[in-house]
Amino acid sequence: MTTSTPGRVLLVARRPGAYPTIGDALAEASDNAVITIEGGDYAETVELSGLRVTLAAAGGATVVVDGRGADRPVFRAIGGTLVLEGIEILADGASAIQSHDTELTVRRCTVTGGRGPAIAIRGTTAFTVTGSVISAAEQGILVDGSPGRIEDTTVEDVTGDGITLGQGADPVVAGCTVTGSGLRGVYVYQYARPRIEGCVISRTGHEGIAVAHHGMPVIERCTITDTRGPGIAFASGCGGEVSGCRVANTAEPGIAIAEGATPTVSEAVDPGTVGDSALDDMLAELDAMIGLPEVKEEVRALVDELQVNEWRRRAGLPVGAAGHHLIFAGAPGTGKTTVARIYGKLLKALGVLPVGEFHEVTRRELVGQYIGHTAEKTATVFEEAKGGVLFIDEAYTLTRLAGSGGDFGQEAIDTLVPLMEDHRDEVAVIVAGYTDEMVDFLAANPGLASRFGKTIEFENYSPAELLAIFGRMAAAGDYELDPAAGPVLTEHFRRVSGDANFGNARDARLLFEKARTAQSQRLRLLGRMPAVEDLRGLHAADVEAAIAR
DSSP states (O other): OOOOOOOOEEEEOSSTTSBSSHHHHHHTOOTTEEEEEOSEEEOOOEEEESOEEEEEESTTOOEEEEOTTOSSOSEEEESSEEEEESEEEEOSSSOSEEEESOEEEEESOEEEOOSSEEEEEESSSOEEEESOEEESSSEEEEEESOOEEEESOEEEEESSOSEEEETTOOOEEESOEEEEESSOSEEEOTTOOOEEESOEEEEESSOSEEEOTTOOOEEESOEEEEESSOSEEEOTTOOOEEESOEEEEESSSSEEEOTTOOOEEESOOOTTOOOHHHHHHHHHHHHTSSSOHHHHHHHHHHHHHHHHHHHHHHTTOOOOOOOOOEEEEEOTTSSHHHHHHHHHHHHHHTTSSSOOOEEEEOHHHHOOSSTTHHHHHHHHHHHHHTTSEEEETTGGGGTTTTTSSSOOHHHHHHHHHHHHHHTTTTOEEEEEEOHHHHHHHHTTSTTTGGGOSEEEEEOOOOHHHHHHHHHHHHHHTTOEEOTTHHHHHHHHHHHHTTSTTOOTHHHHHHHHHHHHHHHHHHHHTSSSOOOHHHHHEEOHHHHHHHHHO
8 A cells, every 4th residue: 555745835925935936836846745825916827747736825815826818728737636725817818727637626716717618627537626716718617528526616707608518527516606608507418427416507698508419417406597598408319317406587498308318307397496305405504503593493484484485376375575684683703694695595495586696795895985886886786696695794884984974885775775675586685793783774774674574683602512613613624622622612712702802603713723723833843743643633732722822
């Protein structure tokens, strides 16, 4: 049995002692090197052959690799392994990322522009693209022959196809959003056999999902809306399966099956409904959150009401007009954003909203700098959120400077009020913030309070719940928390929870990061290469050091 030898850790930064460019670091990188890149713009392109390397933005830094003006890919890899993490990539003359028989991982990256596919993956080596955004390219993602996974990734505003899968490729495409494609949202051809599940496809110039040249996809629990062509189309000689999908506001027929095509369509595709499994999945995600018993009960009550309304509608019984706007009140770090995301998914699963996409904004995205600018910005944000959830965090800041004569937050509120009423069936607006401050926010416009159907109060987490949250963070990072750290953490959370600025789960996250730093410092002083158990072990002493910082 062979094991890979850890490579060097190299730093790219605009300061003495670091490598000034990514190319300079790669020139001295050995196999399994990790190249950490500090924030900044790097105007260069990268070509790799057979090297195993990771390129990652330094914790939270904004790293832009700008290959515009070049007639070659920004990143091109042949063989080996390439991991790209947290990097923004700009292209125009060629692809942003091009790989051939490379074990490629693209994680939390933003890719903008590019001629041809923004990301082109060819060969027979497995790949992963997750948590990324691809936009403003000729095509989105092309996969020829390769197995792998595209997950939680958005492809938007491309002139051609959003995702193209061909040459026998059989990847999983899960939880992705494809919107604003000039041609097809997803194109499956040349014997490709992908599994496409839980995806949202909308605003396409042709079909939402097109299957041609003996393609055989499995399409499950997808939502296809607002397409100029059919929602799903199978050409002659193609097959596959379609189940639990929602197809609405597309060209007729919603599912087009050519003569000679043999797909199986089960769990009747019905606009306005989806399989119960999708709803159960969303509720299970809610239940998996630590604490929040009252919040969970409130959300389940909303779901019950919406489900019964849908049953009444399908039975031909009257259903009263219902808006989906909510107020989430409580301190920071109590799960408001996470619950809002789940709520959007629940509305989509129930067929109440076509997309369920989550659009988070703050005062900055709504308020302009001169008279009339705020109304324009607010209306644009609202339009972009249609079909999903518009989440306004710290909404009370829109009124904080009201009456000063130089602030336009009130204009944003006055613009929102009629939009929320006129489009109450098209969008769910959720405003969030401290309980007391939200009272002032609702008083800012006479009609504002009436636009919201319910206020859900988010209580502070208890010390025991914060300990569980800390433990979950450790487990997610593959750390093993010393049991002796439990009492230390519980006492710390008990002591700080009364502070007016206590951030609940946010403070738990910050403390966890400090504990990781303390562990790193401790391991550096061992005088030897740490064993796996050393690297995984998060000791009580690490937690105590983090608390003392």
